Amino acid sequence: MSNKSDQAKAKDQDKxxxxxxxxIDLGxxxxxxxASNGVRATVPSFVGYPKDVVSKKLLKKDVLFGDEALEKRLSLKLYRPLEHGVLKCGGDKAAAEDAEGNTRAARDLLTEAVRMAKPRKDExxxxxxxxxxxxxxxxxxxxLEVARESVDSVMLCSEPFAVAYGQDLLEDVLVIDIGAGTVDLCRMHGTMPEDSDQITLETAGDFVDAELSKRISQAYPQAQFSVGMIKAIKERHSTVAETTEPILVDLPVNGKPTSFDLTEQIRGACQAIVPPIVEGLGKLIGTFDPEFQDKLKRRVLLAGGGSQIKALDSAIEKAMHEMLGSGKVTRIEEPMYGGANGALKIAHDMPEEYWEKLK
Amino acid sequence: MAEFPIVDFSGDGGGLFSGEEIRRLMGVECTRAERYGYPVAAMMIAVDRLEQLGDLYGTESRDTILDEVSTALERNTRESDLLGFRIGSHFFALFPHTARKAALGLARRLIGDTGKLTFDEGSASVSVTLSIGLAFRGAGEAGRYDLDELRSEVTTAVLQAISAGGDRAVAYTPPKDVPQVPDLKGNLDELGKSLETLLAQKVAAIFESMGQSLPDFGGHRKEVLALAVEKMELAHEQMRREHAERVDLLERRLAKVSQSLELTEGELRRALLAKGVDPGVASIYRTVQGLSDVEHDLELKREMMAAIFEANLELRTQLSERTGRGSH
Structure with missing residues (x-):
């Protein structure tokens, strides 16, 4: 035990x-x-391990991440360690399949995230x-348990709070953070948001993918596609705009690429996330001080990867007008990094003594 | 003194006496004044900007102006008192029995009279002004009755009058406490030698610092040094030019930034006015007293950081307890 403690001390002295x-926005x-050294990086949350010795020898790696893992997925045991924004291995989903594998994948993903930030050995x-x-x-x-192995000190914070903090909007703001697993709504009113200030919805990016798959299957039963293909189509064409060019996508039919008009399916699937969001906003606004409700409606911040759906801000505004009387939605400039930038700002502003205590 | 109504202001040598003769007579007058102790005043008169007027309106107009000034001079003096001649475009005159006060009065009259003169040159009407230098002897004035000395003094005085802008009379004032210059030439020679030695040492040091021995200038050391000085001057001139260009560039940038700042300030004022925000001393007071939004936000952020820390500490405690239970 003392030997281990000595090793830890020596490690600290080196740093x-x-x-x-x-x-980190662990999505x-x-x-x-x-990172504070200026690095900004993103990787799809996929972790793959070679299935057998042959594939390990072929891939020349023990673990693959992101796009590379997706590309080589046939030779890999592929993990997506998060579901609905939380680790599959922990808590409510602990009993889920392959808990051990998901834990390892989550740990490796966080280690990779830290590696991408390029820390020096002495930092x-x-x-x-x-x-x-x-x-x-x-x-x-x-x-926390997984992260502690990759970093010297770690803290968690609410994702939508991090987005608002990163934008320096601490008072009378509503944040909509649309991820793949969850849509987080958060009401900022000059104090640390409590549970009653936050709502988490599961009608997020994955929900849109499922909805789109369902609609395509209904409209074009002969079309063949995978979840990955649907995700790629959504990321390229997602829109809720009422007028748009026809969205023509090639999907295989019995092995032959065939062009399909997916305009209505894509618009409908994307539009499906709007009512739950506005309903959630209505709850947060309706339980707020009546004097400041109008101000809150005028300061709605849209963030997260899902905010990149074309005309989503206008669609939410329109729905807010219909359901709540008024609304003004502003999309943040870098939706992909909104959470990570805010988390970095919190890390910077956190007093050193707090970090020391949590080491 | 009546025997000296001698004036030769024509300058063409066509008068009764030549310039040399008049100069001699002036010397005699000086000696006489010294002997009998009466005052004399010397006067050097120059027409301001005569050269430029000549360039503008031709040499004929120049001669006309000088003739008119000469006439004015004769008109304003007692014929018996005037003894003078012209040196180029200047008039030099000696006034026996004339002390400082009278001489200064005469100079003022001359300046006033000449100022009234106008010369028509085609469509232009030209006015001239005079610069007058004066020097005095006798009646308590210092200095020897020496014509050359008087002439030197009035020359100095008239140059002072010209450099002060013309149209005025200046009385010569002897320099105060002129330090004695001991054997200037000998000192300069010595200084020159010292400088040469110093220069040679410096040049040798420069070559040494470059790790090279002093080259043989082949008896052309001075020429080489002169060339080096010329090069240095060229380099200096180029550097000066570059600096001037940079200063000019910076000035233009500064002007642009100032302009931009003015626009921004204007826009800010407009926005503040539109939103009814007080931009005056009150807002500064709020900032200084820690009552501004910035201070408020900082306090708020500190509270939020503390809350995040507390929540994480609680999580950590729960995690430790769970790990502890798991290990048991």
Whole structure:
């Protein structure tokens, strides 16, 4: 035991050349990192391990991440360690299949995220990780447990809070953070948001994928596609605009590429996330001080990868007008890094003594 | 003194006396004044910007102006008192029995009279002004009755009058406490030698610092040094030019930034006015007193950081407890 403690001390003494602060948005679909050394990187949240000795020898790697893992998925045991914004291995989903594999994948994904931030060997690494607004205690503990092995000190914070904090909007703001697993709504009113200030919805990016698959299957039963293909189609063509060019996509039919008009299917699937969001906004606005409700409606911030759906801000505004009387939605400039940038800002602003205590 | 109504202001040598003769007579007058102790005043008169007027309106107009000034001079003096001649475009005159006060009065009259003169040159009407230098002897004035000395003094005085802008009379004032210059030439020679030695040492040091021995200038050391000086001057001139260009560039940038700042300030004022925000001293007071939004936000952020920390500490405690239970 004392030997282990000595080793830890020696390790700390080696790391006496400053601190690298990292903000991590550990997302269901993508993991984004922003670091105090200026590095910003993102990787799809997929982790793959060679299935057998042959594939290991062929791939020449023990573990693959992101697009590379997806590309070589036939030779890999592929993991997507997060679901609905939390680790599959922890808490509510602990009983899910292959808990051990998912834990390992989550750990490796976080290690990869830290590696992408390019810390020096002599630097301490302090990280703030964004978690879904209403993640359970068990889910948060699972993330903490995994993260502690990759960094020197770690803290969790609410993902939509991190987005608002990153934009310096701390008062009378509503944040909509649309990820792949969850849509987080958060009401900022000059104090730390409590549970009653936050709503987590599961009608997020994955929900759109499922909805799109269903609609295509109904309209074109002969079309063949996979989840990955649907995701790629959504990322390229997603829109809720009422007028748009026809969206023609090639999908195989009995092995032959065939062109399909998916305009209505894509628009309908994307539009499906709007009513739950506006309903959630209505709840947060309706329970707020009546004097400031109008101000809150005028300050709605749209963030996250899902916010890149074309004309989504206008669609939410329109729905807010219909359901709540008025609304003004502003899309943040870098939706992919909004959470990570905010988490990095929190890491920076966090007093050193707090980091020390959580080491 | 009546025997000296001698004036030769024509300058063409066509008068009764030549310039040399008049100069001699002036010397005699000086000696006489010294002997009998009466005052004399010397006066050097120059027409301001005569050269430029000549260039503008031709040499004929120049001669006309000088003739008119000469006439004015004769008109304003007692014929018996005037003894003078012209040196180029200047008039030099000696006034026996004329002390400082009278001489200055005469100079003022001359300046006033000449100022009234106008010369028509085609469509232009030209006015001229005079610069007058004066020097005095006798009646308590310092200095020897020496014509050359008087002439030197009035020359100095008239140059002072010209450099002060013309149209005025200046009385010569002897320089105060002129330090004695001991054997200037000998000192200069010595200084020159010292400088040469110093220069040679410097040049040798420069070559040494470059790791090279002093080259043989083949008896052309001075020429080489002169060339080096010329090169240095060229380099200096180029550097000066470059600096001037950079200063010019910076000035233009500064002007642009100032303009941009003015626009921004204007826009800011407009926005503040539209939103009813007080941009005055009150807002500065709020900032200084820590009552501004910035301070408020900082306090808020500190509270939020503390809340995040507390929540994470609680999570950590729960995790530790669970791990502890698991290990048991």
């Amino acid at each position: 006496d050349h400053g601190v690298l602060y990292i903000g 269901t679909s993508r993991t984004s990192v922003a 301490l690494v302090y990280a703030v990780i964004g978690a879904p607004a209403q993640a359970s205690i068990n889910s948060k503990n699972a993330i």
